């Protein structure tokens with residue numbers, strides 16, 4: 001972290017902050033039509049941050065109407081790509097300029113350490129918008145090879161109104177992964193952030209307006225999933241839903257589409273990613289350090305957290321000892337302190353869910369190697385120690401279900417075939433990782449693993465140039481990379497007969 005950041009008194013700034021919880025519709029800050037609000041508390045200490053609009057169907061309808069009007073009069077879609085690029089680049093710059101405010105809001109809202117909100121969340125959000133801005137005036141359409149007497153143009157058109165529903169674990173980044181490609185392509189957006197982390201999305205909408213995005217193109221309506229989220233996904237004038245969240249709600253999104261206008265549904269869902277370490281990987285310490293870092297990052301509240309760790313039985317003891325040695329580095333601490341690496345879970349409910357899984361692990365016979373307790377209860381906030389279970393079987397609850405907290409399950413295997421079968425023995429298929437110094441084995445296993453991303457001798461590799469998404473019940477469609485444009489554009493064929 002820079003010197004400048006080390007001198008910031010984040011607690012003083014937090015005390016002075018009065019976040020605005022009103023929706024952004026058609027370029028204006030507005031309350032709910034019926035006046036509904038909900039109280040938002042910080043998981044750091046359970047202090048109330050403010051009252052936030054509790055959007056209802058009428059509010060969603062107002063936002064969709066504004067978005068549709070903006071799309072139909074082509075105030076954004078009609079601008080040349082090079083112009084849209086400039087506006088979005090400015091938006092990306094404004095995000096960076098507001099980095100301290102956005103980072104503080106993110107940390108207060110969902111509990112992650114301030115150093116990561118600054119360096120990871122704000123940075124990745126700005127870079128994402130800039131990346132799609134840069135791309136949009138470099139993508140060409142196609143002419144089909146149809147012969148002399150015809151011309152068939154294959155063009156991409158923006159889809160219209162995109163409903164975006166995102167979770168609370170990376171509130172800005174998850175929103176940016178949808179906003180980047182959908183706005184760059186010329187769509188209008190109605191974003192419903194998680195009720196657990198609404199503030200940064202609202203500020204993003206204001207920054208976009210300041211950057212020159214026309215009113216109505218990017219609207220944000222906070223509220224609960226079963227109210228605002230459901231109303232958006234059921235709306236007859238929304239063309240597609242870009243959803244990131246749980247598999248349970250992803251299933252509902254598909255139902256809402258079937259019950260309404262068959263809008264496209266792109267689901268980025270949960271995970272239970274496998275981390276497979278073979279005995280021919282020499283640097284056990286590096287593998288252990290990597291898995292701890294990736295598992296405990298963001299309090300374990302990452303869709304791609306390597307929560308199922310498969311280790312060859314001959315190195316399991318040494319590997320586990322190294323992982324346990326890492327645990328003190330991830331002791332929960334004050335999220336507003338510059339050096340903290342593990343902060344608060346998002347709310348009391350999530351903490352109870354995680355503690356419930358720890359209890360289930362014990363009850364099913366897994367062995368607690370470290371952690372397992374609530375921490376920092378005296379703060380009023382919701383913290384859980386980094387926790388490692390050994391002696392886990394693949395059919396135990398803690399190996400099957402997504403915990404979404406700092407809990408790692410270590411399992412053992414004897415053969416390569418067994419490792420592959422165990423790793424693939426999950427409803428999820430978001431990410432996986434294979435650790436081996438044998439290049440043939442590394443390629444063989446990487447091919448066999450059923451996951452959207454496979455890392456070899458690494459984890460958490462990340463770049464906007466590559467797609468992100470899952471196999472199986474981890475979802476469909478891909479965020480990031482140029483492939484994301486496929487989700488928010490329609491392909492049109494135009495035939496011209498040449499006499």
Ligand code: NAD
Nearest residue numbers: 166167168193194225229230245246249268269270271303
């Ligand atoms: P969630 O599914 O509970 O909520 C996600 C969003 O959906 C929230 O905005 C919520 O308000 C809304 N929602 C809830 N019920 C709804 C309903 N009935 N209709 C419409 N909207 C509804 O998930 P969460 O707890 O916020 O986030 C954690 C989940 O997100 C985890 O499963 C995690 O793996 C997943 N996730 C996936 C990715 C990915 O890229 N695959 C990335 C981040 C998080």
